[in-house]
Amino acid sequence: MTGLIDIKGVTLAYRTDTGPLPVLDDLNISVPEGGFCAVVGPSGCGKSTLTRLIAGLMRPDEGEVWLHGARVTSPRATVGMAFQNPVLLEWRTILQNVILPLEIVPNKQTKAQREARARELLALVGLEGFEDKRPSELSGGMRQRASLCRALVHKPDVLILDEPFGALDAFTREDLWQTMHQLRAEEPFTSVLITHDLRESIFLADEVIVLSGRPATVQYRMAVPDTGPRDLDHLYTPEAAEMLNILRHQIEVAQGRAPADPEPATATPPGSAAQAMH
Numbered sequence: 001m002t003g004l005i006d007i008k009g010v011t012l013a014y015r016t017d018t019g020p021l022p023v024l025d026d027l028n029i030s031v032p033e034g035g036f037c038a039v040v041g042p043s044g045c046g047k048s049t050l051t052r053l054i055a056g057l058m059r060p061d062e063g064e065v066w067l068h069g070a071r072v073t074s075p076r077a078t079v080g081m082a083f084q085n086p087v088l089l090e091w092r093t094i095l096q097n098v099i100l101p102l103e104i105v106p107n108k109q110t111k112a113q114r115e116a117r118a119r120e121l122l123a124l125v126g127l128e129g130f131e132d133k134r135p136s137e138l139s140g141g142m143r144q145r146a147s148l149c150r151a152l153v154h155k156p157d158v159l160i161l162d163e164p165f166g167a168l169d170a171f172t173r174e175d176l177w178q179t180m181h182q183l184r185a186e187e188p189f190t191s192v193l194i195t196h197d198l199r200e201s202i203f204l205a206d207e208v209i210v211l212s213g214r215p216a217t218v219q220y221r222m223a224v225p226d227t228g229p230r231d232l233d234h235l236y237t238p239e240a241a242e243m244l245n246i247l248r249h250q251i252e253v254a255q256g257r258a259p260a261d262p263e264p265a266t267a268t269p270p271g272s273a274a275q276a277m278h
């Protein structure tokens with residue numbers, strides 16, 4: 001299958017003082033245009049490494065990464081990234097922080113157009129009125145909202161989210177999940193989300209990929225069919241619980257704490273479960 005993001009047979013080892021550290025092993029992931037793929041797996045299995053490869057910040061030892069039909073060999077302006085720690089610049093206002101990528105990525109927009117674009121995004125995530133504040137004047141959740149705006153301001157094809165909600169409290173995190181759905185409806189992008197939160201993965205993604213322990217390969221795929229707006233209440237249905245149980249078990253397998261299943265590594269969750277998410 002050809003996707004907007006295509007990771008084909010990617011293998012990578014870090015060179016360390018004690019010799020090579022194999023991290024990814026023949027990894028194959030394809031995300032269609034507009035798709036949202038969540039990647040979960042044991043700590044240290046190589047999830048962040050995968051995001052660096054997609055962003056072109058690293059090159060694989062073997063295999064290829066393709067974005068929009070072009071092989072990735074260097075950093076790409078068409079990728080937006082948001083991390084656990086937003087890293088907003090304190091000497092710039094929130095508006096100026098959001099505009100930053102437009103000052104770096106070549107474009108023909110005037111200053112007024114850049115500001116209008118940033119204001120539009122800030123309003124979309126509920127930060128209207130905070131444009132002139134400094135990052136330290138905002139809560140952690142608000143800073144993360146601003147960081148999402150910064151990642152999207154230049155209309156990237158691909159949005160990479162590396163545990164962006166991991167440091168937030170549960171209520172703020174759930175708020176941000178809903179904001180992500182709003183953003184996705186308004187701003188078409190193709191996304192890869194790295195997360196340790198299985199509920200987050202099934203709430204946000206169309207497909208959840210479980211990576212094996214290091215060196216990581218795809219151990220399990222779960223499709224979460226998208227048929228409409230998602231509602232937090234659906235995370236508390238028996239069907240969602242069943243999906244979470246399957247994923248939890250797969251993580252235990254990846255951690256070597258449960259025996260591997262004899263079934264194939266690709267699965268669609270029970271129809272009722274997938275339907276109940278929407």
Ligand SMILES: Nc1ncnc2c1ncn2[C@@H]1O[C@H](COP(=O)(O)OP(=O)(O)OP(=O)(O)O)[C@@H](O)[C@H]1O
Pocket residue numbers: 014015016021023042043044045046047048049050
């Ligand atoms: N630049 C580097 N040089 C050497 N080893 C590295 C480097 N970056 C990461 N590693 C090692 O590679 C492995 C994978 O790291 P990575 O950060 O990709 O894992 P992860 O799955 O994102 O981890 P976590 O879930 O804990 O955030 C880890 O063992 C890490 O210590």
